[in-house]
Amino acid sequence: MVKERARILVVGGGYVGMYTALRLQQRMKQELRRGEVEITVVTPDPYMTYQPFLPEAAAGAISPRHVVVPLRRVLDQCHIVVGEATSIDHAHRTATLTTLATEETGGTEKLTYDELVLAPGSVARTLPIPGLIDYGIGFKTIEEAIGLRNHVLEQMDIASSTRDPEIRDAALTFVFVGGGYAGTEALGELEDMARYATRYYHNVKPEDMKWILVEASDRILPEVGEEMGRYTVAELRRRNIQVLLGTRLESCADRVAVLSDGQRFPTRTLVWTAGVKPHPILAATDLPRNDRGRLRCTAQLTVDGVDHAWAAGDAAAVPDVTAAEPGKETPPNAQHAVRQAKLLGDNIAHRLRGEPLETYAHRYAGSVASLGLHKGVAQVYGRKLKGWPAWFMHRTYHVSRMPTFNRKARVLAEWTLAGLFKREIVSLGSLEHPRAEFELAAGGKHPLDPNINPKGSS
Incomplete structure (x- = not known):
């Protein structure tokens, strides 16, 4: 029995935040009721986004609402505050928040606690590359995944309707930077979708x-091993996808991707998936961090040398007690x-x-990756799989890890229906500008007017 009333603050509603609170x-249960x-x-x-399904959501294999889990339904005995922690003074057990309400007034809110769980996840790691902030597209959220799907189909519409060969070439050139899970799976799924869409x-x-x-x-998908990484490169190249290893993006100004090997690609689509970095909130705390900006933690998931503070996931540097080498940390992935x-x-x-x-x-079990419909790679407990078996294992593993029976059933139902009917290739890019038609009817300028928004919807 808890001796005194305990106030537990969980910062973050992703994997770690949701599962810890759950x-x-x-x-x-008894303590909460009392x-x-x-x-x-x-x-x-x-909501919590199940990120391994973002590529399939982008390709239209899963509805966006089925990739997310509503926190209020799952955490029905917790108090959900939609907002962000901007700083934490753990010495005084106080967190400063901005919420939807305080955004209206420009103020902040103070919240006191007894136990702190820091699980804010990570953010995209960007570099000072000319043009990246103007034209780059991320791939960490469900909004970005669906926006990218709409964007790819929109580029195909542009290419189909223009007579200008330069515009057509740029519209049909898709550059992905970063050969990890996010970049490789997103490219594989979207190329598969776009290739199917060309029949229409x-x-x-x-x-x-x-x-x-x-x-x-010099390799992609390092998590699946060197051999499976080479197979992935060969499989992508067999599909006429250019895989450029040992190459960096140096500029994407004026919608031209300039690479370190001298190649230049006019493009309207540049997807940036070149790694992540710790969430900025970690730097706004008085908790100890390592040289990579992650919280120094113990194998019991407490913040090292600090009482009443806990962390896990992307924000935490957790010692790997199963590793043969001392000092090794668990990798920041969904499995851990x-x-x-x-x-x-x-x-x-x-x-x-x-x-x-x-x-x-926990000893790392292995990795699975999808490269499009019926295509994938996997290395699980030392066994290597590729093609359809790996793709099936990818789906089986991730649907088993999808939170709640409700979401599992919905995803399985969508996969079953997808096997009976044709793919959906509808672009709903107008959802990103829901007031556009009303503003136009009211006499205002259209938000996509190039005179006021030269980047347009891209």
Whole structure:
């Protein structure tokens, strides 16, 4: 039994934030009912995004609403605050927040707590490349994934309707920077979708499109091993996708991708997936960080040397106790994040009840990656798979990890229907500007008017 009322603050509603709060909710039902424990989750979105399904959502294989889990439904005994923590003074157990309400007034809100769980995740790591901030497209959120799908189909519409060969060539050139999971899977799924969509365009053929993957290192998908990485490169090149290894993007100003090997590609689509970095909130705390900006943690998922502070996932540097080499840390991926979150919830419950803490120990099982419909690579417990078996394992693994039976059933139903009917190739880009028609009717300028928005919808 908890001796005093405990206020637990969870910063972040992603993998770690949601699963930690869910575990606490399950472990401390009686305490929550008696009012001895209060769990507050601060999150910029009222839902958790299952990021491994973003490429399939972008390709139209899964509806966007089925890739996200509504936090208020899952965490029905927690207090959900839609907003962001801007700073944390752990010495005084105080967090400064901006919420939807305070944004209206320009103020902030103070929240006090007893136990802190920092799980803000990560943000895209960008470089000072000319033109990147103007024309780059990210791929970390469901909004970006659906926006990219609409954008790709829009470029095919532009290419189909223009008589200018330069505009057509730029519209049909798609450059992806970063050969990790996000970039490789997004490119594979979207190329598959676009190739299918060409059958409905009378003057756009698959060979008219250029798909380019730019990777600064000498391999892609390092998580699946060197052999499967080479197979992935060969598979992508077999589909006429250019895979440029040991190559960097040096500029994308004026919608021209300039690479370090001297190649230049006029393009209207540049997707940036070249890594992530710790969330900025970590730098706005008084908690210890390592040289990469992640919180220094123990194997029990406490912040090293600090009482009442916990972390896991992308924000935490957690020692890997299963590694042969001392000092090694667990990689910041979904496989570790979900497992760490469950143990983190258990350990907070142990601490509140005066029980000993458990140690996080999980040996990495392997990785799976989708390269489009019926195509994939996998390395699981040392076994290597490719093609249809790897693609099937990818789907099976991730649907098993999808939170809630509701979302599992909906995803399975969509996959089943997709096997019976043709792909959807509808672009709903106008959803990004819902007031455009009303403003035009009211006599104002259209938001896509190039005189006021030279970048247009891209």
